Amino acid sequence: MRAITYFVREAFISLWRGRRSTTLSIVTIAAAVLVLGGFLLITSNLQRVIARWSESAELSVYLRDGISPEEQAAVDRLLADSALVTAREYVSKDDAVGRFREDFPDLAAAAAVLSDNPFPASIEVRLKAGDTSGEALEQLARRLARAPGVSDVRYDRQWIERAAGAIALVQWAGFVLAAILIVAAGLTVANVVRLALYARQDEIEIQQLVGAPLAYIRGPFVMEGILQGGAGAILAALLLHAGYVVAHARFARIASSAIDASLVQFLPASHVALLILGGMVVGCAGGLVAARSVR
Amino acid sequence: MIEAEGVSKRYERGVYALRDLAIRIGKGEFAFLTGPSGAGKSTFLRLLLRQELPSEGRLTVAGRHLDRLTPAQVQTYRRGVGFVFQDFKLIPRKTVFENITLVPRVLGVSPVQQQRRTFQVLKWVGLQHRMNSYPLELSGGEQQRIAIARALVNEPMLILADEPTGNLDPDLSLEIMNLFREINAGGTTVLVATHDRELIRRVGRRAITLDHGRVVEV
Numbered sequence: 089m090r091a092i093t094y095f096v097r098e099a100f101i102s103l104w105r106g107r108r109s110t111t112l113s114i115v116t117i118a119a120a121v122l123v124l125g126g127f128l129l130i131t132s133n134l135q136r137v138i139a140r141w142s143e144s145a146e147l148s149v150y151l152r153d154g155i156s157p158e159e160q161a162a163v164d165r166l167l168a169d170s171a172l173v174t175a176r177e178y179v180s181k182d183d184a185v186g187r188f189r190e191d192f193p194d195l196a197a198a199a200a201v202l203s204d205n206p207f208p209a210s211i212e213v214r215l216k217a218g219d220t221s222g223e224a225l226e227q228l229a230r231r232l233a234r235a236p237g238v239s240d241v242r243y244d245r246q247w248i249e250r251a252a253g254a255i256a257l258v259q260w261a262g263f264v265l266a267a268i269l270i271v272a273a274g275l276t277v278a279n280v281v282r283l284a285l286y287a288r289q290d291e292i293e294i295q296q297l298v299g300a301p302l303a304y305i306r307g308p309f310v311m312e313g314i315l316q317g318g319a320g321a322i323l324a325a326l327l328l329h330a331g332y333v334v335a336h337a338r339f340a341r342i343a344s345s346a347i348d349a350s351l352v353q354f355l356p357a358s359h360v361a362l363l364i365l366g367g368m369v370v371g372c373a374g375g376l377v378a379a380r381s382v383r
Numbered sequence: 384m385i386e387a388e389g390v391s392k393r394y395e396r397g398v399y400a401l402r403d404l405a406i407r408i409g410k411g412e413f414a415f416l417t418g419p420s421g422a423g424k425s426t427f428l429r430l431l432l433r434q435e436l437p438s439e440g441r442l443t444v445a446g447r448h449l450d451r452l453t454p455a456q457v458q459t460y461r462r463g464v465g466f467v468f469q470d471f472k473l474i475p476r477k478t479v480f481e482n483i484t485l486v487p488r489v490l491g492v493s494p495v496q497q498q499r500r501t502f503q504v505l506k507w508v509g510l511q512h513r514m515n516s517y518p519l520e521l522s523g524g525e526q527q528r529i530a531i532a533r534a535l536v537n538e539p540m541l542i543l544a545d546e547p548t549g550n551l552d553p554d555l556s557l558e559i560m561n562l563f564r565e566i567n568a569g570g571t572t573v574l575v576a577t578h579d580r581e582l583i584r585r586v587g588r589r590a591i592t593l594d595h596g597r598v599v600e601v
Binding site: 090091094290291293294295296297298299300301302304305383 | 434454461472475477488489537
């Protein structure tokens, strides 16, 4: 415990003494963690939105205006018998126009001037979560499309899965970019710690001559790296949160027509803690690389 | 305490700093290592501090073969050796007190013991009133006394001094030598490297003379 206190105190003194290079190092770490955290924040929110869309992925079966009760019952039976369907809801022509007015209030007046209701009645089918994009779904869609009284069948699972794939790709690209930046940040920390090491060469020499344990000599430098990494990561987390708050305040209303605003969230505390821990680990690695030169 | 048998130190391109050295210094002895510049005095002290290894021969201190020590054993060995250099090697950004406490602190001595020992050695060299000063605020003689206090604070079995009076006037040099004599009187082995023949004469202890890396007079 005494050694840790000594490491922390010496590290703080050294960081303060080399505050210019320390600032550079902290900013570099912060930039790397900010990129990583930014990608995590964006992609985790997109994934949540996609997951919600995926859960509510629907098969819309549009019915002809003159569909008979028997034809409608047959369509309903087709859906009821399918294992892919978890729920279904009949949307009448009136319901459809009502939804249009609700979703697009600016165009509501235009809909009112029409003499006939142009919106078809439909059955909105909720599909089972999971892999329902395959042949079974295609088959069901084909059978529904052929059924008398059905004018069209549309389903959106495929594009949702494509979007999810694209997000995963973006996430990986983000990880690769962040990994490159993190290596650069680690090297910056190593160089800054190395500068501190040169500045204290006289003290190190004395410590070596009196037989100080290597861990005791290297400890303050490794701690210096950890503190730089931690400070950089905390700075990144604060910037990320500030960015999130600003973006949320500015874009939440605009986006609310397309997505459920409650789905957009900041990174969970565990992720933030991991980012800070990651920054400290990178700093520690940089400190270790530099301190290894003391033998 | 110190036994050198056939010790040589050869650097690159075959240049010998020490050649076939045979030296014995007994436990509790006070001896000088003398000779002109380039004779090999400092090289021999570096071997004794285990900063370098002999190229040939066997060097033992208190029964330890210095060339066979593992890094951890080197650390243990050095804890029993005090050192004093011509340029004092004090850390300018630390106070006198901190410069001395550094030694027991890195060896894991408790804070209370660190302070007690530091104050004791400072008192012994007569500089307890300068404990909060910085090295550069002190005279050369005072700085060397602080360096001696630092060498003593761990109660070493052996003190090695490399030209400890090289930057001091004759009176101060004798004062420093008297400190070494007192240390030696307490049972600590002292080996002082100096080229100052007059000082050796005044102190009156055994001198081992080196020239071109060889012992020429014991």
